[in-house]
Amino acid sequence: MIKVGLNIGNSKISCAVSEIEKNKKIKLLSFQSFQTNIIKKNIITNFEELSNDIKSLISESEKKSQTKINSINLNIPMIDSVSKYYDSEIENLEKQITDLDVKKVINNSEYFNVDDDYYQIFNKINGYVLDGNLLFNMPIGNYANKLKLLFYKILIPYKNIQSYKNLIESQNISVESFVPSPLSSGLATLSNDEKKIGTICIDLGHSNTSISIFENNKFIYGDSILVGSNNITNDLARGVSTTLESAERLKTLYSSLISSPSDEYEIIEIPIISGESGKFNQINKLKINSIVKPRVEETLEIVWQKIKQNNLHKKQIKNVVLTGGGAQLEGISQYAELIFSSNVRIGLPKDDIISEQSITNPGYTDALGCSLFDQSEFADKINEKQGKNQKRLGFKGFFSWLDQYI
Secondary structure (H helix, E strand, O other): OOEEEEEEEOOEEEEEEEEEEOOOOOEEEHHHHHHHOEEEOOOOOHHHHHHHOOOOOOOHHHHHHHHOEEEEEEEEEEOEEEEEEEEEEEEOEEEEEOOOHHHHHHHHHOOOOOOOOOEEEEEEEEEEEEOOEOOOOOOOOEOOOOEEEEEEEEEEEHHHHHHHHHHHHOOOOOEEEEEHHHHHHHHHHOOOOHHHHOEEEEEEOOOOEEEEEEEEEEEEEEEEEEOOOOHHHHHHHHOOOHHHHHHHHHHOOOOOOOHHHHHHOEHHHHHOOOOOOOEEEEHHHHHHHHHHHHHHHHHHHHHHHHHHHHHHHHHHEEEEEEEEEEHHHEEEEHHHHHHHOEEEEEOOOOOEEEEEEOOOOHHHHHHOOOOOOOOHHOOOOOOOOOOOOOOOOOHHHHHHHHOOOO
């Protein structure tokens, strides 16, 4: 089975073509990436130019993979999204739980409701609570007085989805699935054990930082903040009065989040942004790090506050994976360990992926993870049909959904 993942980011567009064999082995047939500056804060500033870039990207991917691309999984940023937990309860049962009880608790909930202005790209039952006891499987057959349903959904503004959909369909390519970007990052980097025991995956992108949490092999939370590694570049450019190009070079080659006594004496020459052409200034690594550290700390603290706002810190998950371009900052894993009081590692694409290309770069994860998304594994959790104006499926749709679980 050939799966294609497309990521349209603020600094680059990328496409991964993966072959998933029957034994679940993954072979990466192609990974192509083009730099772009057409997306500003997740808004398309030039539809025609971006459309041409995507056409070229798809063409290169087809040549490399020797595959005709007719449909794709599209990575969707979660900016302006609604990421929310819901519950519903029925009580005074005092009997063995039946399929009709499960139908009732679900149909009485917000499970099928979608606001007209939003498109539902994720809807997942996380479990059931029987008289205060959490159960991850179907509760049918258990005896209880109270039955509570727990589920989690992600809604994206319909206008955002439609813009991306129009862009892809202009290439005569259909969108097979819309995949939340935090989910893509987790699929590309986390091991089965990490998804089982509980792991926080943080993707430090160019303009956004996404957060995903997995536990019991379930994607239980996703979110995004409008802060990324480009903010560090801007901070450096302003802080030392240099060009953005020079600031990016300082960030990637010289910055570190782990202090060293030699930082004060390591001197770097940088171009001055104003004044005569060809003039340079000298700064030391200590100055660079004094600018980079506060921004990284702020970003990770915002992530931690997001987790706390949803009471997910109470799960005491002790594994954190950092991925994305920002994860390449020297010393960031050690620095993050101090903030999260957890085990932290850098998340590269999973090492069981067979590839002739070198994919040991955290920046590959968005498109690659998107190509690994299999809708059948998230049955009724991510459903493209649950879009605008679909307020309630009713019992006909409900019964067909329930058949998967009984």
